[in-house]
Structure formats: C-alpha cells, structure tokens
Amino acid sequence: MSALDSSMFSHVGKASVKAAFAPKATTSYFPKKVLLSIFSNMETTELLKAAAVDQRWRRIVLTPELWTTLIDPPLGLLPRLSDASEVTALDISITGAEHFRKLCTLLPRFLPQLEELSIYLYSRDAGSFPFESLWDVLCRPAPLLRTLCLKGEFSWRGIPAGSSLLGGKAGKLRTLILGGFRPVNGKRGYLVSAFSGVRVLDIAGPSLAQTGLTIRSQYPSLRELTLHNVHPKLMEHPFVAPLPLRKLQIHFLAIVLARDAENWLRAANIEGLNEVFATLGEGFVLGSFEGRNIRTLACTAVGGIFRMETRADGDYVRTALVARDDVERVLGRLVGLGKMSHVASVRFEGVDAMRLLPSAHLEAMPILDTLDLVMSFEDIRSFGDAKVQLFDVGDFNGWPRLNNVTKFFLRGKKGFGVNVDREQVRRLVKAVTPAVTKVKCLNIAT
Structure with missing residues (x-):
C-alpha cells in the first residue's frame, strides 16, 4: 500500500x-x-x-488474486472456495507440512471445477511432507483443468507404480509446469504421460531420460518447451522437436561441456524456432537464424554473467547467458560466422558491458545506425569517481568506426542524478561527437 x-x-x-x-x-x-x-x-x-x-x-475474499499474495494461506477458506462456482483458478504458496496436509484433504472437493491449479512449495524440510496424498489426488482425472503448475521442493516419493498424472487423461490440459523436480517413481510408473494437447511444457530432464527424448510423440502440439537439469545421459538421445514448437529454453547442468551442448543443439535443428534460450553453446545459439540476418545485439551485465540477445528479421530472438571472460570470444565467433554485417542496433547495459564495447567488433557492423548505452543507478553514482571510469584508456580509438551512427544514447535507468561530475559528461560528449558526425539524435541524459 x-x-x-x-x-x-x-x-x-x-x-x-x-x-x-x-x-x-x-x-x-x-x-x-x-x-x-x-x-x-x-x-x-x-x-x-x-x-x-x-x-x-x-x-474479493474468494478471488485467486488474494490467494497469490498469501504464504501458507488460510485453508479454512477452501470449503468456501469449493462452493463458489465462479472460482476456476487456485494459486497457493505453502511452507509448512500441516498446511500441505490440509490442502491434500481438501483439494479433491474443488479439483473437478478448476481450470488452473498452481502450487508453490517452499520448505527446507520437504521430507516430512505427505507427497503420497498429493499424488493420490493429482493422479485422478480433472476434465476442466487447462493449467497445472507445481514448483518448488516437490518429491516423486509416494507415487504408486504405474500411476500417471491426471489419470493419463489429458482432457483440456494445455500448460504443464513441473519445474526442476523429478516426477517419476524410479521403477516403472511415470507421472508424465502422453498429453497430446499440451502446448506449454516445463519439465526436468531426468523425467525424460529413462524413456529417451520422446517429446515429439508424447506432445505433438507443443509450442513452448523448457527443459531443466539437462545432463550428459539425456544428451545421448537426439532431441527431435515437435513440428509446432516455437519457443525453447534449455538449462544445462554444469558438468555438460560447451562443445557437447552446441553439437546437441545443432542436431536439434533449432534454427527455425522463433525463440531460443540456452545456458551453453552460446556462440552457435546466438547466430542460429536459418539464414536470417541479425538486426540487433544486446548485452546486459549482471555481476559476472552477461545476458546476450540477438534479434533477426521478423519475430526471431536468441538469448544466452555468457560468463564475463567469454563475451569477447562469443562476439568474435559471431563475426567469424559472418553474422554481424546486418546489425543496425547495439545496446550495452552496465559499466562492464560498456567496457567491452571496443571488443564488440563494431567495425564488422557497416550499417550500424543506433548505439544505446545504459548504466544502472549504482553505475551512475560512481560515474564521477576518478577510480571508476566508464571507458578504459584508449577506448575512444574505436569511435571513428561509428561514422554511420545516426542515433546515440548514453543514459541511466533512473537518470544520472546529482552525484555525477558533469565535466566528465562534457568530456565524453566532446570525445564522441567528432566520431559520430552523422548523428541526428544525440541523447546524453544528465
């Protein structure tokens, strides 16, 4: 408030x-x-x-909007919710075993009428939770359910052998989010069955490892897929994406080698997808556009990790998380693949990202039109400190290459503020202006 x-x-x-x-x-x-x-x-x-x-x-009391604001919500309201026919969605966050136990006893009363069910479990003592009670409920059919989201410290313990989520009957289910937990009993029963109508799937790699990557046959209508904890054993199976797939997120385990991740993604033929996110194989992922030209490049510094993003003609986006020491290598890889010649816009955010600007191979971008440099509020405060410089010595040697830039922005997320040494800003403008002679829009936010 x-x-x-x-x-x-x-x-x-x-x-x-x-x-x-x-x-x-x-x-x-x-x-x-x-x-x-x-x-x-x-x-x-x-x-x-x-x-x-x-x-x-x-x-309002019975609205899901209220429940999303509560941790360990008052489960005494659940019977009232089951009486309210207009309530078709339930979003619950739980930390205690007693609340979890109460939820499992009340859930069957209103599950048949729900279209959306989201349960978030946050506990360091999940071993004491009666998961067998939850699986007993969720292995029953729910004909109206369109979205099922289970995230947190869930355990497959207690799933009866041979059991299937929602009784193996997909019904109207379109979104299935199981996060990073492993929803199999480790023997012969699999919680995840062939849900042909599911369009959005978020699942852990180990859930699929024992049967291989059968996503294409199990989920033929899939449009968005997120795979967590992808490990070498799973990568022994080729990934064959469903034909309708448009968005893919892959989170590899740390033990996976970058070259193995790239080869696995290359065989998956990801070039035709609209959106791809990967934590490894960065250079290949950022340039995998099936002949389309990269138009924009963005690099955001977040601590020692950089979020790099490329966009091509049309609605095509590639994103990768890159270690600080690997950014220059990844940029060089894109140049080596001939992917940068059509880049028209570059956006660097964060002081560290800006310091990489000279190594961004701007000379390989002959039609570069827009350069956008953004600093965080913390960066802005230190901008006037002699010990913290925006650019390293000699960085401005790269500016003459920007003679085609017509739009140049240097700004902060919240403005420069009163702590900025404006003299340094003037020096920066003086150094930049001769190099960008065609600039029509020079925006230095002070």
Whole structure:
C-alpha cells in the first residue's frame, strides 16, 4: 500500500477488523486494490466475516488474486472456495507440512471445477511432507483443468507404480509446469504421460531420460518447451522437436561441456524456432537464424554473467547467458560466422558491458545506425569517481568506426542524478561527437 493507504487503514490488521465491517452502503468506496491489501493481513476467521459483508467483498475474499499474495494461506477458506462456482483458478504458496496436509484433504472437493491449479512449495524440510496424498489426488482425472503448475521442493516419493498424472487423461490440459523436480517413481510408473494437447511444457530432464527424448510423440502440439537439469545421459538421445514448437529454453547442468551442448543443439535443428534460450553453446545459439540476418545485439551485465540477445528479421530472438571472460570470444565467433554485417542496433547495459564495447567488433557492423548505452543507478553514482571510469584508456580509438551512427544514447535507468561530475559528461560528449558526425539524435541524459 502507499503511504496514504497505510494512514487510512493503519487501524486495520489481524487484531482488529472493525473498519472492514463497515455498513454495506460504504463498501463501494473501497477500491479492490485497497481491499486486497487489507484482506491479506487478516486471519481466517476475519476473512470469513469479511466475506459475509456483501457480495462484492465475498468475491474479493474468494478471488485467486488474494490467494497469490498469501504464504501458507488460510485453508479454512477452501470449503468456501469449493462452493463458489465462479472460482476456476487456485494459486497457493505453502511452507509448512500441516498446511500441505490440509490442502491434500481438501483439494479433491474443488479439483473437478478448476481450470488452473498452481502450487508453490517452499520448505527446507520437504521430507516430512505427505507427497503420497498429493499424488493420490493429482493422479485422478480433472476434465476442466487447462493449467497445472507445481514448483518448488516437490518429491516423486509416494507415487504408486504405474500411476500417471491426471489419470493419463489429458482432457483440456494445455500448460504443464513441473519445474526442476523429478516426477517419476524410479521403477516403472511415470507421472508424465502422453498429453497430446499440451502446448506449454516445463519439465526436468531426468523425467525424460529413462524413456529417451520422446517429446515429439508424447506432445505433438507443443509450442513452448523448457527443459531443466539437462545432463550428459539425456544428451545421448537426439532431441527431435515437435513440428509446432516455437519457443525453447534449455538449462544445462554444469558438468555438460560447451562443445557437447552446441553439437546437441545443432542436431536439434533449432534454427527455425522463433525463440531460443540456452545456458551453453552460446556462440552457435546466438547466430542460429536459418539464414536470417541479425538486426540487433544486446548485452546486459549482471555481476559476472552477461545476458546476450540477438534479434533477426521478423519475430526471431536468441538469448544466452555468457560468463564475463567469454563475451569477447562469443562476439568474435559471431563475426567469424559472418553474422554481424546486418546489425543496425547495439545496446550495452552496465559499466562492464560498456567496457567491452571496443571488443564488440563494431567495425564488422557497416550499417550500424543506433548505439544505446545504459548504466544502472549504482553505475551512475560512481560515474564521477576518478577510480571508476566508464571507458578504459584508449577506448575512444574505436569511435571513428561509428561514422554511420545516426542515433546515440548514453543514459541511466533512473537518470544520472546529482552525484555525477558533469565535466566528465562534457568530456565524453566532446570525445564522441567528432566520431559520430552523422548523428541526428544525440541523447546524453544528465
């Protein structure tokens, strides 16, 4: 809540809900956003009283929007939720075993009417959770369910041999998100069955390893796929993507070698996909556009890791996480593959990323039109410090190559602020201007 909202409702909390039970004539004056903030601080009994004020308050108390704001939500509301036919989505975050146990006993009462079910489990003591009770529920058919999301410290322990998620009947299921946990019983029963209608799948690599990569046959309608914990054993099987697939995310384990990841992705024929994200095989991934020309290059520094992104003609994007020491090598690889000659826009974010600018092979971008340099707020504050320079000595030797740039931006996410030595900004402008003689838009945010 804002400071104004806090002052208006500072007397409302777990100890007192007198203001919440105002006469019905006044309830329309409370915006939904304010009511959600108030209700999120109430105990179960208080929420039940609030739901009795009028229909509008009841709908807000029972809305999934409220539940998404709660950790270990008041499960005493679940029976009320099952009575509300308009509630078709449930989003629950749980940390305690007792809440988990209560959820498992109440879930069957309203699962048949749900279209979306998301359970987030955060606990360091997940070993004490009765997962067998949850699998007993989720191995039953749910004919209306379109989205199932299970993320956190889930365990496959307790899955009966031969059991299948949702009874092996896909129904209307379109999105299946299982995060990084391994949903198999390790013997002969597999939680994940052939759900032909699923279009979005988020799953751990070990879940598929024992049967090989049969994604194409099990999920023929798949459009988006995220694979976690991809390891060498799984990579013994070639990845054959379903024909409709458009978006792919691959998270390799640290034990996987970069060259093996690249070869595996190369055989997967990822060039035709609209979006690809990978944590290894960066140079190949960033340039895999099936003959399309890269138009934009973006490099964002996040600590010692860089998020590099290339975009080609049309709706085609490639993203890779690159270690700081490997950025120059990856950029050189793209130049060596002849991928940079059509780049028209370059965006570098973060001081470290900007320091790599001279090694970005700008001379290999003859039609470069837009150069966008963005610094974080912390970078901006240190911009005037003599010990922290935006560019290294001799960096400006690269500027004459930018004689085709017509748009040059140097700015901060939140503006330069009062801590900036404006004299350094003037020097920078003076150094840059002769090199970008065709600039029509020079934006130095101070």
